[in-house]
Amino acid sequence: MFRNVAELIELAESQNKKISDIMIEQEMEFTKKTREQVVSQMEKNLEVMEEAIEKGIRGVKSHSGLTGGDAVLLQKYIEKGNFLSGQTLLDAVSKAVATNEVNAAMGTICATPTAGSAGVVPGTLFAVKDKLNPTREEMVRYLFTSGAFGFVVANNASISGAAGGCQAEVGSASGMAAAAIVEMAGGTPSQCAEAMAITLKNMLGLVCDPVAGLVEVPCVKRNAMGAANAMVAADMALAGITSRIPCDEVIDAMFKIGQTMPVALRETAQGGLAATPTGRELEAKIFGVSLDKRD
Amino acid sequence: MKYKSVFDIIGPVMIGPSSSHTAGAARIGRVARDLFRREPKWATISFYGSFAKTYKGHGTDVAIVGGLLDFDTYDERIKESLTLAKKNGMKVRFIEEDAITDHPNTAKVKIGDDEGELELVGISIGGGKIEIIELNGFQLKLSGHHPALLVVHDDKFGAIASVSNILAKHAINIGHMDVSRKDVGKMALMTIEVDQTIDENVIQELTALPNITQVTRIAE
Numbered sequence: 001m002f003r004n005v006a007e008l009i010e011l012a013e014s015q016n017k018k019i020s021d022i023m024i025e026q027e028m029e030f031t032k033k034t035r036e037q038v039v040s041q042m043e044k045n046l047e048v049m050e051e052a053i054e055k056g057i058r059g060v061k062s063h064s065g066l067t068g069g070d071a072v073l074l075q076k077y078i079e080k081g082n083f084l085s086g087q088t089l090l091d092a093v094s095k096a097v098a099t100n101e102v103n104a105a106m107g108t109i110c111a112t113p114t115a116g117s118a119g120v121v122p123g124t125l126f127a128v129k130d131k132l133n134p135t136r137e138e139m140v141r142y143l144f145t146s147g148a149f150g151f152v153v154a155n156n157a158s159i160s161g162a163a164g165g166c167q168a169e170v171g172s173a174s175g176m177a178a179a180a181i182v183e184m185a186g187g188t189p190s191q192c193a194e195a196m197a198i199t200l201k202n203m204l205g206l207v208c209d210p211v212a213g214l215v216e217v218p219c220v221k222r223n224a225m226g227a228a229n230a231m232v233a234a235d236m237a238l239a240g241i242t243s244r245i246p247c248d249e250v251i252d253a254m255f256k257i258g259q260t261m262p263v264a265l266r267e268t269a270q271g272g273l274a275a276t277p278t279g280r281e282l283e284a285k286i287f288g289v290s291l292d293k294r295d
Numbered sequence: 296m297k298y299k300s301v302f303d304i305i306g307p308v309m310i311g312p313s314s315s316h317t318a319g320a321a322r323i324g325r326v327a328r329d330l331f332r333r334e335p336k337w338a339t340i341s342f343y344g345s346f347a348k349t350y351k352g353h354g355t356d357v358a359i360v361g362g363l364l365d366f367d368t369y370d371e372r373i374k375e376s377l378t379l380a381k382k383n384g385m386k387v388r389f390i391e392e393d394a395i396t397d398h399p400n401t402a403k404v405k406i407g408d409d410e411g412e413l414e415l416v417g418i419s420i421g422g423g424k425i426e427i428i429e430l431n432g433f434q435l436k437l438s439g440h441h442p443a444l445l446v447v448h449d450d451k452f453g454a455i456a457s458v459s460n461i462l463a464k465h466a467i468n469i470g471h472m473d474v475s476r477k478d479v480g481k482m483a484l485m486t487i488e489v490d491q492t493i494d495e496n497v498i499q500e501l502t503a504l505p506n507i508t509q510v511t512r513i514a515e
Contacts, residue, residue: 003296027301032490041302048308103311106354106374113304113422115314121305143305150304155296159304160315160421162345162399168421176304213349215312266399268348287351 001026005152005193005247012189019179019189020141023148042140045110049099049122052109056098060105064286067216068105071098088131089231096123096227100220112143113150113159116166116215117173119223121146124177124230132184145183146176149196156248157255161208162267164258166222171203171254174226174233181234197243197250199233204250205257207265209272212283218273298424300440307423309368315400316346316353319419321373324362326427326437327404329513330445331413335406337386338363344399346419347391356389359402368423433484434475437513441470441488446501447509450476450483454506458485461500467491482508 002008002022011022027038057075061068074094077083083090096119103109103118112121125142128134134142150159153172158164178195187195203226211217243250264271273279298304309318328334340359342350350356354373360380361373372379380387392403398418405414416429427437430445437443448454455474462469468490476483493512501510 001296023301030299042305045302045305045308106311108308108369108371109311110306110308111314111318111423113314115309115311115317115423118311118314144301147301147305151298151301154298154304154422158421160400160419162315163421210349210352213352215353263399267345268399269352270348 002152004156005149005196005251008148008152009189009193018141018145019148019183019192020144023144023151039140042143043136046140046143048108048110049112050126052099052102052107053095053122053126055107056102057094060101060107062101062104062214062216063106064212064214064216066104066211066214066282067220068101070220071095071101088127089228091130092124092127092227092231093224094123095126096120096223097220099123100223104214104216104220112146113154113172113176114161114169116161116219117169117223117226119220120170120173120226120230121177121180123223123227124181127227128181128184134184138184142180142184145180145192149176149179149192152248153251153254157251158258164255165206165261165266166208167200167203167206167254168258169208170219170222170226171200171206173223174203174230175200177227177230178233178237181230182237185234185238187238191237193247194242195234195237197245197247198236198241199229200247200250200254201243201245202229202233204254207261207272208267209265209274210267210269211274211279212286213269213274214286217279217282297420298422303422303424303440307368309423310371310373313353313355314423315419315421316349316355317358318368318423319400319425320346320355320358320402321362321366321368322423322425323402323404323417323419323427324359325365325367326362326417326425326513327406327413327415328363328365330415330430330511331406332511333408334365334383335363335385336408337406339388339390339405341390341392341403343392343394343396343401343403346400346402347393350389350391355402359404360387363406430484432477435484435486436471436473437486438488441490442492443489443513444485444487444493444501445511445513446485446487446507448483448485449506449508450478450480451506454483455485457504458487458501458507461497461504462487462489465494465497467493467497
């Protein structure tokens with residue numbers, strides 16, 4: 001069983017295997033299930049992700065009315081063809097948004113690694129898919145590769161916003177996605193780790209400050225940028241750029257930053273954007289609670 | 296290592312919006328329901344930390360009651376659980392606690408009916424994964440991800456050995472085991488997480504042992 005990224009890379013490279021293989025084999029050993037059983041369970045998760053994206057792209061609205069419909073706007077914008085960044089990048093962003101809009105509307109999603117950060121991994125996957133034309137099996141592998149990196153973060157740091165802030169949720173998701181993009185694009189296990197490190201470094205310190213305690217503002221747009229961050233970091237790693245700080249040390253830094261983060265900025269809706277005048281106003285409008293109550 | 300399966304990370308499939316505050320809460324409620332072995336008539340649910348501050352926005356209240364109604368994390372009925380509970384005659388009360396707990400996402404669930412009561416404390420540690428840290432005043436550790444046995448027994452020598460002997464006889468492997476007691480020589484609780492599902496005959500065999508008061512099985 002690998003305990004950190006260094007061990008994961010060592011296992012993969014010494015046996016000339018992919019990260020996804022190492023994760024599948026570990027899962028087989030832990031659950032005593034066959035490869036087919038483990039893979040088919042992940043296929044079901046892939047189907048849930050695909051359905052959520054399709055639903056979000058058709059357009060949803062949350063109960064509070066704070067989020068919904070942005071995935072549609074972005075898809076229409078892409079169709080016009082006058083975008084500045086890039087088609088795959090924007091497609092990833094819109095599909096990440098689609099997933100989180102469905103999540104905010106209490107729809108069915110697959111947590112990756114959490115519900116609040118559920119957009120990044122599937123969003124990037126279903127965008128990169130159109131560029132790389134993977135088989136369904138390779139798409140399932142993408143989820144195992146993301147899972148392997150998420151596994152290390154969860155066990156060595158945190159994937160909970162209440163414990164470690166948004167860096168632990170969207171930050172982790174973004175790093176997981178970056179690593180999986182690299183594997184799907186034909187990069188080495190080491191390059192996967194570099195992509196994860198580069199991504200996470202740029203998510204450090206991100207606080208969890210949901211307006212009215214809802215997983216909507218700013219969560220949906222944080223997933224958008226998490227997807228964009230993952231795409232760019234994957235390209236950087238594939239170009240041969242490495243992180244001066246090793247991936248495991250970045251994860252450790254994230255953990256320590258989370259521990260010193262004030263409670264007001266860890267999913268309590270007491271600080272950050274939640275405590276802005278507009279944030280408080282929205283909260284009062286949604287719940288009919290006086291603004292002073294929480295202070 | 297707290298997370299052991301890749302499906303703790305890529306998963307669960309769930310109703311939004313929060314894995315810790317919605318899916319995790321549903322799982323805490325469902326473990327309580329499992330242990331109580333029937334639908335309770337009343338429930339008093341206390342929220343601490345981030346749960347207390349944000350439970351309305353995250354649907355934590357709806358989810359935990361959904362769990363008490365035996366709904367899984369992806370069950371669409373979670374959304375209507377408060378109405379469904381009312382229809383079933385279940386009285387539900389929520390309390391926002393100010394006390395600081397070790398974990399920011401902590402819930403205390405007290406449930407009962409005319410026959411009995413149960414109280415447990417659960418924490419939601421991220422990504423939908425939960426731990427039950429207290430049951431009827433006993434400290435324990437239960438991930439809810441493996442089949443498990445809860446054995447209430449007298450705090451006497453040989454009690455633990457007699458239970459593990461029977462599990463060995465049935466080729467059931469123990470993955471994790473915890474023993475706690477309220478006082479020396481008094482009532483104690485064994486928490487045993489196992490790799491295989493446990494048949495009813497094993498439960499009966501365990502219940503028949505001397506010094507064993509109650510055996511409860513929790514499915515995965």
